[in-house]
Amino acid sequence: MSIYSASTTAPVNIATLKYWGKRDKVLNLPTNSSISVTLSQEDLRTLTTATTSPDFAKDQLWLNGKEESLASERTQHCLQDLRQLRRELEEKDSSLPTFSQWKLHIASENNFPTAAGLASSAAGFAALIKAIAKLYELPQSESELSKIARKGSGSACRSLFGGYVAWEMGKLEDGSDSKAVEIGSLNHWPEMKAAILVVSADKKDTPSTSGMQLTVKTSDLFQERINNVVPKRFEQMKKSILEKDFPTFAELTMKDSNSFHATCLDSYPPIFYLNDTSKKVIKLCHAINEFYNETVVAYTFDAGPNAVLYYLEQSEDKLFAFLYHLFQNVSGWESKFTKEQLSQFN
Numbered sequence: 482m483s484i485y486s487a488s489t490t491a492p493v494n495i496a497t498l499k500y501w502g503k504r505d506k507v508l509n510l511p512t513n514s515s516i517s518v519t520l521s522q523e524d525l526r527t528l529t530t531a532t533t534s535p536d537f538a539k540d541q542l543w544l545n546g547k548e549e550s551l552a553s554e555r556t557q558h559c560l561q562d563l564r565q566l567r568r569e570l571e572e573k574d575s576s577l578p579t580f581s582q583w584k585l586h587i588a589s590e591n592n593f594p595t596a597a598g599l600a601s602s603a604a605g606f607a608a609l610i611k612a613i614a615k616l617y618e619l620p621q622s623e624s625e626l627s628k629i630a631r632k633g634s635g636s637a638c639r640s641l642f643g644g645y646v647a648w649e650m651g652k653l654e655d656g657s658d659s660k661a662v663e664i665g666s667l668n669h670w671p672e673m674k675a676a677i678l679v680v681s682a683d684k685k686d687t688p689s690t691s692g693m694q695l696t697v698k699t700s701d702l703f704q705e706r707i708n709n710v711v712p713k714r715f716e717q718m719k720k721s722i723l724e725k726d727f728p729t730f731a732e733l734t735m736k737d738s739n740s741f742h743a744t745c746l747d748s749y750p751p752i753f754y755l756n757d758t759s760k761k762v763i764k765l766c767h768a769i770n771e772f773y774n775e776t777v778v779a780y781t782f783d784a785g786p787n788a789v790l791y792y793l794e795q796s797e798d799k800l801f802a803f804l805y806h807l808f809q810n811v812s813g814w815e816s817k818f819t820k821e822q823l824s825q826f827n
């Protein structure tokens with residue numbers, strides 16, 4: 482029995498400039514460009530193995546050991562695109578095995594609990610596309626492959642890279658210029674760190690796809706965001722990353738999270754992703770920055786209540802003094818602050 486396989490990983494990515502809104506639902510073409518920061522390939526990632534054989538009867542997928550359907554239109558688009566690229570190689574070189582005609586078995590595993598409330602579809606689609614591309618020995622670059630991942634899930638295109646990534650929205654109707662590009666590798670700004678505060682592990686209220694459709698259709702604020710706010714912010718954030726300017730990066734990140742959640746609230750009926758704990762975390766971050774008279778931390782929230790905090794390694798003690806104080810059940814922490822100093826944040 483001939484059997485071939487390839488394995489790869491893809492990281493979870495967190496947007497610091499949010500994708501929210503589609504101009505084409507089938508191709509997942511966005512209404513604005515976005516930026517993500519992915520700090521670790523090891524902590525939060527999907528590991529996927531793609532296997533093919535002329536003896537397989539059908540395409541099959543296992544997610545964390547459980548069989549799942551591959552039937553969704555989005556997944557089918559991705560598989561069709563990859564098989565087409567493989568077919569082109571086989572037509573050029575008749576000595577290649579005809580993988581494009583064989584069925585695939587895909588096994589995918591996340592190294593973080595689903596209950597952590599983190600979106601896994603981005604890493605999942607990115608790992609699926611990367612693993613099959615590796616199996617098929619496709620010559621396409623990560624940016625080219627990101628266009629296929631985008632059809633699976635918009636934000637997945639950014640998980641083709643680690644580090645600092647831009648998803649350029651593009652202008653063309655066929656989506657051929659809507660792709661992810663690297664702004665900087667992980668090593669470009671290694672002092673940057675992230676902490677995830679799991680506020681709730683519940684499934685989110687409104688799924689992203691339908692949430693963004695509602696916002697595009699009903700929010701007036703959304704038009705202001707995509708036309709006048711994000712294009713400028715995209716350039717400013719890229720510059721702040723390239724110049725390793727944390728105060729500017731942090732301010733833009735926090736403002737963009739707030740702007741995205743404001744358009745959710747401005748949708749009709751409104752969409753609420755933040756809860757009271759999320760709002761307390763927002764207030765705490767501003768209080769910390771004010772306390773030190775320095776930008777120590779930035780927060781960002783996706784389509785759910787969990788916070789991702791960005792900070793520089795050298796500020797870790799400053800930030801965690803407050804976090805441990807707030808979440809007092811963490812033992813072994815010697816606070817550097819007096820009770821009086823900390824009591825104002827209770």
Ligand code: 2P0
Pocket residue numbers: 495496498499500501509515602633634635636637689690782783784
């Ligand atoms: C982002 N989110 O930029 C934004 C911020 C959520 C809030 O991308 O319909 O799962 O598959 O393209 O990518 C979530 O949306 O939506 C998302 P689809 P996706 O990360």
